[in-house]
Amino acid sequence: VSWPFAGLYQYREHWGVDYLDCGGNVQSPINIDTAKTIFSPQLRPIQLSGYSLPANEKLRLRNNGHTVLLELPESLAITGGYAQQYRAVQLHLHWGSLSGPGSEHTVDGRRFAAEIHVVHYNTKYDTFKEAMVHPDGLAVLGAFLEVGPRENPYYQEILEHLHKIQEEGKALPHLVRLLPTNLKLYFHYNGSLTTPPCYQTVKWTVFNQTMMLSHEQVCQSSELSLSLNDDNKPLQNNFRMVQDMHGRRVLASFQ
Ligand SMILES: NS(=O)(=O)c1c(F)c(F)c(SCCc2ccc(C(=O)O)cc2)c(F)c1NC1CCCCCCC1
Numbered sequence: 001v002s003w004p005f006a007g008l009y010q011y012r013e014h015w016g017v018d019y020l021d022c023g024g025n026v027q028s029p030i031n032i033d034t035a036k037t038i039f040s041p042q043l044r045p046i047q048l049s050g051y052s053l054p055a056n057e058k059l060r061l062r063n064n065g066h067t068v069l070l071e072l073p074e075s076l077a078i079t080g081g082y083a084q085q086y087r088a089v090q091l092h093l094h095w096g097s098l099s100g101p102g103s104e105h106t107v108d109g110r111r112f113a114a115e116i117h118v119v120h121y122n123t124k125y126d127t128f129k130e131a132m133v134h135p136d137g138l139a140v141l142g143a144f145l146e147v148g149p150r151e152n153p154y155y156q157e158i159l160e161h162l163h164k165i166q167e168e169g170k171a172l173p174h175l176v177r178l179l180p181t182n183l184k185l186y187f188h189y190n191g192s193l194t195t196p197p198c199y200q201t202v203k204w205t206v207f208n209q210t211m212m213l214s215h216e217q218v219c220q221s222s223e224l225s226l227s228l229n230d231d232n233k234p235l236q237n238n239f240r241m242v243q244d245m246h247g248r249r250v251l252a253s254f255q
Pocket residue numbers: 001002003005064066067069089090092117119140192193194195196197238
């Protein structure tokens with residue numbers, strides 16, 4: 001599947017890109033203003049199943065010219081925390097450059113070093129492509145990546161392949177370790193894909209707990225000279241600018 005990266009987009013250094021052909025008022029990413037979030041005790045812990053893969057299960061890691069994406073088997077599913085069941089499609093990363101951070105969502109105006117997105121589709125639809133156009137069609141789990149004192153071995157498995165355009169068959173048995181250990185604390189809001197076609201069909205979960213990677217690892221993801229985009233330029237700052245809330249509220253599973 002190669003998505004037509006349709007439409008023109010404005011590129012603003014350090015502010016990321018925005019897309020001229022992505023209208024609508026339920027867009028992502030957003031700035032999460034924690035003073036305006038609504039505590040919702042009915043938000044249950046996110047439950048994942050199938051995220052610990054057999055060691056011989058090979059996954060395809062691709063650099064699609066916009067991000068590095070890992071195709072995921074549909075055996076991975078969100079089985080708690082959402083009203084319906086969602087199955088995994090792919091995961092990918094957003095990062096900055098050596099001159100600045102590159103998460104897509106911000107919290108109280110703070111942009112984190114990077115952000116992982118695990119994209120799922122609602123199993124009430126037969127295929128991801130069908131689900132993608134329905135308001136309850138997609139669920140994306142997002143987590144922030146920050147610089148910490150130690151190398152994160154689970155992210156190393158992905159980052160070391162950034163520069164390879166096609167990595168056929170990579171064993172990544174510890175997928176669950178790419179996400180925070182605490183799946184109870186998260187923000188939840190209705191939004192969109194952050195790239196064309198920007199469909200407004202994503203129920204977003206952004207975890208409160210961040211992932212810690214070493215400085216080298218964060219630089220590795222942002223030494224994007226390793227990972228080239230369509231016209232062989234370093235792939236950097238692949239994050240979209242934050243979008244207006246247009247009256248939306250962000251729910252929080254914690255106070
Ligand atoms: N944050 S996000 O989830 O909106 C998102 C981005 F911001 C993204 F930037 C991307 S990558 C750019 C779009 C794209 C390009 C090529 C391919 C391919 O060759 O398979 C796929 C997608 C990207 F892949 C995704 N996730 C995609 C959304 C694009 C359309 C459906 C594919 C699965 C989810």
